Structures are given as C-alpha cells and as structure tokens.
Amino acid sequence: MTDALAIARDLIRCPSVTPADAGALGVLAALLKDAGFEVQRVTFSEAGTADIDNLYARIGREAPHITFAGHTDVVPPGDESAWSLGAFSGEVKDGYLYGRGAVDMKGGIACSVAAVLDYLREHGGKPREDGNGSISFLITGDEEDVSVNGTVKLLKWAAERGEIFDHCVLGEPSNQEVMGDCIKIGRRGSQSGTLVVEGKQGHVAYPHRAANPVPDISRLIVALSDEPLDQGSAQFQPSNLEFTSVDVGNSASNVIPGTARAKFNIRYNDCHTQESLRALVEERLRTACGNRIRAHIEWLPSNANVFLTKPGSFTELAVAAIEEATGRKPELSTSGGTSDARFISSYCPVIEFGLVGQTMHQIDERAAVADMETLTKIYRGILDQYFA
Template sequence: MPVNPIDALSIAQDLLRCPSVTPADAGALGVLERLLQAAGFDVHRVTFSEPGAADIDNLYARIGTSAPHLCFAGHTDVVPPGDVAAWSHGAFAGEVHDSQLYGRGAVDMKGGIACSVAAVLEYLAAHGGQPHDSGQGSISFLITGDEEDVAVNGTVKLLQWAAARGEKFDHCVLGEPSNVEALGDCIKIGRRGSLSGTLIVDGVQGHVAYPHRASNPVPDIAALIVALGNDPLDAGSDTFQPSNLEFTSVDVGNPATNVIPAQARARFNIRFNDQHSAESLQALIEQRVETACGNRIKARIDWLPSNAAAFVTKPGAFTDLVAAAIEQVTGRRPELNTGGGTSDARFITHYCPVIEFGLVGQTMHKIDERTPVADLATLTQIYRGVLERYFA
C-alpha cells in the first residue's frame, strides 16, 4: 500500500504537544497509532498493570510477516518540565525558534521517534508499502509510556507480550539521544548496570555532654564511606569503563544540636560493568563493609531491587551497517560506546541485538530542551539509510 510521507518535524511537534509526563500518555501514542495504521501497520495498544505502580499504555505495530525483522523502539513518556515559567518557549508547545525545536521530549526522545516514523514512512512509500520489493521482511515499532519512571509496566512487559504472540526480532534500533557533541559521533552498543542501596549504621542516642553514655554513628558512617571509596571495584575493560560507587546522600534525621543520633544512613548507587552481576556486587560490598566494621561498628545494607544489568551488543555486521549509514550522511564514523545511564535496551538485549542511536543529548531533562530542526532531517536520513541497507 503506498503511503504519503510526513516529515519528522511535524510528527515531533504533534508528539511534543501531548504533555505525556510519566506515567500519563496524554494522546502521544494515539499520534503514532493513526500514522502507522494509515501506513498499513497492524497496531496494538496494550495496557499493563502492577500493584503499587500506575497502569501504562504501550504500543506495538508491525508491517510484514517474515524475517528479517527490524524493530524501532522508544518511549513517549517524558520527565516533568520543572519551572514552566523558566522556559523560553512553552514546554509542551512544540515551537520552532531560530531553527530549534523546543519542548520537553524534543531530544529524549520524541524527536528520535518522529525521525524513525518519518524514515519508515518514506521508505515504505518508495517500496510499494512493503519492507522489501519482494514482499519479504518486517518493520515494527515497540513504544512504551513507562521508561522515565519505574519501568515495570512498559518495555519489559511489552517484550514478554510480543514473545508470547510469537514475535521474533532480528535487530533493534533504540532512538535514545546517544550522541554527545554532534549527530553521528556515537552509537551506544551497551550500558553499565545500576544497583542502589542504603548503608545503615546503628548507634546509641544520648546527650552530647555525656558521650560515654551514647554511641555516635556519624563518625562510623563517615569512616565506612571513605573505606568503600578507597578501593576500586575493577579496572574496566576494552568495552566498559571502570565500575563506580557514588554516595548520593547522608542523613541522621536529627534536628537537634545537643543530641547524639541513634542512626545514620547513606544512600549510594553503583554503575557496574559486565565483570559483575547485581548479586556478586552485593556480596563484594557487604564483605568490604564487614571488614571495615571490625567488631565495633554495627552496620548493614538495605538493597533496592535491580532490573538493570550490564550488557553489550558485540560489534559486527549490524553495528557496521548502522555506522556506514551514519558516515554516509554525516561524514563521521561513530564511536562505539557503552557510557551513560540505563535505558530500555537492557530489556531488549534479551531478545535481539540492540543499538542506541538518536539525537544529541546535551539538553535532555533540562529547561529549554531543544534540538536543531536540521538534526531531525539528518537523523531521518540516517534511519532511511539503515532501512535501505538492512533490506537490501
């Protein structure tokens, strides 16, 4: 079925005008549903629930029924805009000023989704409405509204739902803002894992004038913080930078100046590479705490559940294909990188090789989040080049 291509800027503006602050959808998935249905996609809206979490609407759309199957993934939920009065242009207005598209999600990652949809519509229009002139191949979109929050009713469950239907993906492009300085400088081929916990030191409350009748946990937790930071977790590898543990808060919950507190707590996060699992890291940190405590300090760790393990997509034919499409359009040969935070690629990697390539991430989550309009056109060209090579 022939389709009428729609430019990425128009799609991005329609998406930005939906205030889909996680977990709200605010019509964003409906924008994509209408476009993809008109292009001949089989579109499904799937809602997932979890006790203690918001119900989340998700979208899966596919055209074609055979391999090879290329999936474009992403999320339409966004972080809150912050002080809306501080924005130069409306956070949800989708306005263009000085050749820049402003709005929450312009970079992370409604702009990337708009480019992938525009590229696919252009590609289908040039190939009789099918992934390949022969009728072979499939293209799909896996879009969630639950990435910026707890990520329990989004991509992880949508992938399970798709697998139960017999869907099989050969490769996936996740349109997260992977580039650091300029479009084309970086492809994310993996991510470090994330593990969080709270270090708790128990003392004995008492009057500061009678310290012998109390046990102050503040010096003890300070000593443990130093001890845990003294020895590196590893030296990194050819693919990953070293793992790092960062303390993010220290609190004793004590408003008084003349009372020794009963307890001190310090929250921390570890970003770890593929030399560790969450379980092995917990054991390592607990052993280091036990050693540092000796027989005097009473300490323990409360761990938060982790659904973010380290992963890597090995360089090969698929990464070469994407890099070639990027280089042809931008003139840059992208670096293959595993830095940055977590993303839904950590779930997708269990189903197929996945890379992340989207817009430049310098303004994501900031006031006046924005992207050059020219970058939208360029990214659309790159995605179109990926499609042409993939189904060649």
C-alpha cells in the same frame, strides 16, 4: 522524504507528561495504520502505579525483523513561563524545534517513523520484495518514571505472542555534541543501597554509656569509596560507588544518635553481575567493620542490569549509514545512565542512536531541524542496508 518535523510537532503538542498519554500514541497509531501496519494498543497495570498505555505495530511476518523502540512520555516542563516558546507548542524558531520531548525522544521517534514510511513507499509497502522481512515499533509511555508498566512488560507481552526480534534501534538522544559522534552499544548497570550503622543512643556528656555511629559510618564510607571496584573492561569504564547522603535523624546537639544511614549508588560494568557486585561490597564491609562496628546494607531492588551489544555486522551497518549521512565515524560508547535498552537487550541486540542530547530535560528543550533531517536519512540508510 516523509516530514519528520510535522510528526514531531504533532507529538510535542500532546502534553504526555508521565503517566499521561495525552493522545501521543494515537498520533502514531493513525500514521502506522494508514501505512499498513497491524497496530495494537496495550495497557499495563500494577498496584501502586499508574496504568500505562503502550503501542506495538508490525508490518511483515517473516525474518529478518528490525524494531524501532522509544517512549512518548516526557518529564514535566518545569516553569512554563520560563520557556522562550510554549513547552508544548512544537514551534520552530531559528532552525530549532522547541518543546518538551523534542530531543528526548519524540524527535527521534518522528524520524524513525518518517524513515520507515518513506522506505515502505519506495518498496511497495513491504520490507523486502521477496516477502520476507519485518519492521515494527515498540513505543511505551512509561520510561521517564518508574518504568514498570512499559517496555519491560511490552516485550514480555510480545514474546508470549510469538514475536521474535532480530535487532533493535532505540532512538534515545545518544549524540554528545554533533550528529554522528556516538552510538550507545551498552550501558553500565545501576544498583542503589543504604549503609546502616548501629550504635547506641546516649547523652553527649556520658559517651562511655553510648556508642556513636557517626565516626564509624564516616570510616566505612571512606573504606567503601576509596578502593576501586575494578579497573574497567574492554568496552566499559571502571565501576563507581558514590555515596549521595548521610543521615542520623537527630536534631539535638546534646544527644549521640543511635543509628546512622548513608545512601549510595553504584554504576557497574560487565566485570560484575548484580549478585557478584553485592557480594563484593558486602565482603569489603565485613572487612572494614572488623569485630567492633555493627553495620549492614539495605539493597534496593534494581532492574538496571549491565548490557553490551558486541561490535559486529549490525553495529558496522549502523556506522556505515551514519558515516554516509554525516561524514563522521561514531564512537561506540557505553557511557551515560540507564535506558529501556537494558530490557530490550534480553531479547535481541540493541543500539541507541538518536538526536544530540544537550538540551534534554532542560527549559527550552530543542532539536535542530537539520539534525532531524539527518537522523531520518540515517535511519533510512540503516533500513536500506538491513534489507539489502
């Protein structure tokens, strides 16, 4: 099979820390053009953010259309002197490929490209002998940061040009412990906000002339945190509201502050929409405030909506390919944080399956070469069954 390791090493040696591309998309563009893909590089901009380069490549023009998605941008390496091997060396030691992005997710992209190129070589350079079928790659350079000039705009750009996706495999590091233990079929939504309690500033010696918001915000934090938002659903664990900071902006010990603020984040399941979730929390706040406490919530904008790819023929196909390569039947999971799958899910069913994610974002991020070989076989197995 095509050497996924060689592709991954070339990608890692491009120090593509968000928002820099550093040549990573060029590596992919050259490989895919040589294989007959129509490759397009698209740059998106928005005021206050960096310009981001993205790549879309497709071979074939008919349905069914499967796309492999991913991102070539990586988080900063941290203290590079702390790495056993260079953060962007792409070196192999004791069976592991080292470098920022080895797991998240240049290694996964390399495996998908290797599998696709291998598949096309064995099938005359086209997805199906009857001329039907399409394979594409949706690759962004804006996933690890604000995610405004990447996948969300690339999907819109593709749709405006008549591109229709039937299914997507996103190569995020989904496995928890070993290859084949987990497929992500959904993610909880994420909504952040700030609880603001209004008091009245005054001298601590004259509390009757002030209104202290500190005890009130403490009561409200407990009230909003203690009552569950739901009991979970068939595919999702219960939603969770977590307060992350409390601030009164007061450095003096003899002054009662005028305002108290507490930041929070909610990870919510498919029992809620963003709108119904906000309404629920607002109603609970009104009840807890009664007629005395003056408080409100400042909601932050969010594009991290809950999504679910319902188990069916596509997930069954992926499970079969994973079982064949690993001997394990993966869990269909919705745990973890957000990913670009939240955008893709509005266009087609999407699953997340990649490498083992234990070292992502860490010093000495590394991927087992054997796992990369296995992942390439799994992607190849998915293609074999998808176009059978």
